[in-house]
Amino acid sequence: MHSRLRALDAEQGYFLTRDALALGYTAASFYRAKRAGQVVPIRHGTYALPDSWARLTEAQRHLVRLRASLERATARHVASHTSAVLLHTEGHWGLDLSHVHLTNPLRRAERRESGLTHHRATLPEEHVTEVGGLPTVVPARAAVELSTLVDTERTLVVMDSLRREGRTTKPELDAMIATACAWPGTLHTALAGRLASPLSGSVGESRTMYAFFRGGVPARCSSTRCTTGAGSSPSSTSGGPSTASRVSSTGWPSTAATCGPASRQRTRSSARRPGRIPSASCSVADSSATPGATWTIGTG
Structure with missing residues (x-):
């Protein structure tokens, strides 16, 4: 060669x-x-x-195909939908990476070919940016466009990641959701926007919080105060006497901000059972109860 x-x-x-x-x-x-x-x-x-x-991962292969597609496309094409999400964040889950997505406002109709989907949409100047030399839509629009292709859980994972990494803000996301309210496939987009939080520490945690929502667990603050079953607070990573932490998707507490003082207790028995790890009680804000109510979350 x-x-x-x-x-x-x-x-x-x-x-x-x-x-x-x-x-x-x-x-x-x-x-x-x-x-x-x-x-x-x-x-x-x-x-x-x-x-x-x-040697490349599926996400890296998608980005390579995206660069090649933009090189062969006209100057008005920009990366959008799934392709734009991959440019802005690595925090995604379960996305179909087999097709590159490009948007051109001058196209007469949308078209799909092998490995490439062409979209037609109005693109205001403030909706377009550049990442690594590649033209793409801004993060908030990328998340909203993605919601037209995937379900609420996958949309929420991306919105959480973008907010956690500081790529977009809640006002920007809310404004984009309002702009797209009449787009096809966006009935669930506003729900994902309301659930999105920068305090979800990982993709797994975003999925866990959505599972809590689907399971009917009352709304709570994403940051919680956690203590061991014996009532002692774990020490913080900075060496302080106590810590405010939240429960990760694995069931173990991770350092985070406090949710507020607990004003009433709702605890299960923390008695040790054979073969079980002692549970942790977590102070959470509940929209249907007094903020700061304490739950006990077991790992067994």
Whole structure:
């Protein structure tokens, strides 16, 4: 394989058929190289070297296909929907990464081809930004666009991640949700926006909080004060006498901000049972009860 093609693959993760032809390959010789497994087709007219392609994750492969698609597209195309989400955050779960999504306001209609979906939409100037040299929609719009493709849980995971990483704010997200209220497929978008919180510490925690919501667990503050079953507060990571922490998706407390003083107790028995780890009582804010009420969350 030509050294220039190897350099292109190392630099951007792909090369185009026209790059190979410009270096002296004929259509027949390049086809023989493909048949021999020396290059891997990643989409129409776009190739990569097999060893480097095999090392990439699915998200990284999606971004490589996105760069190649934008290089072949017109100047008005921008990354949107799932592709824009991957540019803005790594905090996502269960997304279909097989298709690159591009939006062009000048298109007459939406179109879907192998590995690429073209969208048509009005794109105000303030809705477009640039990430790593690639034009894309802003984070708030990316999350709302994603909600037209996936369910509430997957949308919530992305909204939590964007807010946690400081990519967007609640006012920006609320304004974008209001703008998209008439878009097809956005009936559940406002719900995800109301549930979104920057205090969910991970993808797993966002999914856990959504499971609590679906299970009818009363609304609570995302930050909780946790103590051991014996009543002693765990020490903080900064060495303080006590800590305010929240329960992670694994059932163990992690350092966080306090939710407020507990004003009444609702605790289960913390007696040790054979083969069980002592439970932890957590002060939570409940919309249907006095803020700061204490729950006991067991790990068994």
